[in-house]
Amino acid sequence: MSLEVAQECKQRAFAELHDVKVLFANRGWFPGTSGNLSVMVEYGSPSDFVFAVTASGKDKTVHTPEDFLLVDQHGRPTETTHLKPSAETLIHCEIYRTMGAGAIYHVHTVYNNIISELYEDLGYIPVEKVELIKAFNIWEQDARIEIPVLPNFAEIPRIAELVEEAINPQIPGIVLSNHGIYAWGANSFEAKRHLEAFEFLFEYVYRKKLLLRDFEMFKAEPRNLHAKSIS
Ligand SMILES: CSC[C@@H](O)[C@@H](O)C(=O)COP(=O)(O)O
Numbered sequence: 184m185s186l187e188v189a190q191e192c193k194q195r196a197f198a199e200l201h202d203v204k205v206l207f208a209n210r211g212w213f214p215g216t217s218g219n220l221s222v223m224v225e226y227g228s229p230s231d232f233v234f235a236v237t238a239s240g241k242d243k244t245v246h247t248p249e250d251f252l253l254v255d256q257h258g259r260p261t262e263t264t265h266l267k268p269s270a271e272t273l274i275h276c277e278i279y280r281t282m283g284a285g286a287i288y289h290v291h292t293v294y295n296n297i298i299s300e301l302y303e304d305l306g307y308i309p310v311e312k313v314e315l316i317k318a319f320n321i322w323e324q325d326a327r328i329e330i331p332v333l334p335n336f337a338e339i340p341r342i343a344e345l346v347e348e349a350i351n352p353q354i355p356g357i358v359l360s361n362h363g364i365y366a367w368g369a370n371s372f373e374a375k376r377h378l379e380a381f382e383f384l385f386e387y388v389y390r391k392k393l394l395l396r397d398f399e400m401f402k403a404e405p406r407n408l409h410a411k412s413i414s
Pocket residue numbers: 215216217218219237238239240241268269270271289
């Protein structure tokens with residue numbers, strides 16, 4: 184690839200990440216500097232690729248010319264820079280190596296944290312009969328899916344080594360317990376669609392659980408529910 188084309192690919196990737204970053208920041212999806220984003224720039228093979236990733240520790244609601252850098256398949260910067268790649272770059276590397284994706288988006292939300300904690304012991308979050316499952320290109324009637332949940336080890340390499348085994352190729356996401364979700368897709372448009380669908384499903388599971396709990400309480404003792412609503 185000529186230097187000019189390489190520069191063009193890099194600028195296109197940075198612009199794509201910038202647009203998604205602005206959008207997610209406006210949704211409040213980067214609390215406390217959390218979250219990281221990446222898009223593939225040059226894919227040779229599962230062991231030879233370059234992608235653009237957010238720099239570590241930055242306030243992702245602030246947008247500057249120093250928000251992104253290029254890294255290789257090991258997560259090492261490919262150009263001289265004072266920027267540090269995301270602390271979770273190794274997880275992106277593993278997802279790219281395993282899935283050959285075009286973009287990976289990671290966000291922390293209250294819903295993905297609560298639901299992943301509830302289902303960590305099971306190892307997956309079951310969801311069924313929700314129309315938005317079709318966002319994952321799963322079209323069967325009343326489909327049931329299992330979204331993988333991994334432990335949130337403090338050492339990122341320990342998480343990274345679980346990624347390949349945990350991934351279900353039909354489900355474009357994994358969740359770290361009480362941490363956040365990584366959603367990916369063949370390109371930025373698809374990764375965003377998947378992330379939005381996952382977040383919808385987590386909120387759905389959360390609200391349904393609450394509703395069913397209240398319904399059970401009501402069935403057991405109708406006055407309980409009344410007492411709860413006025414307390
Ligand atoms: C400050 S809490 C979030 C971090 O621990 C981490 O989980 C995260 O998502 C952001 O890390 P970063 O290194 O900025 O990409």
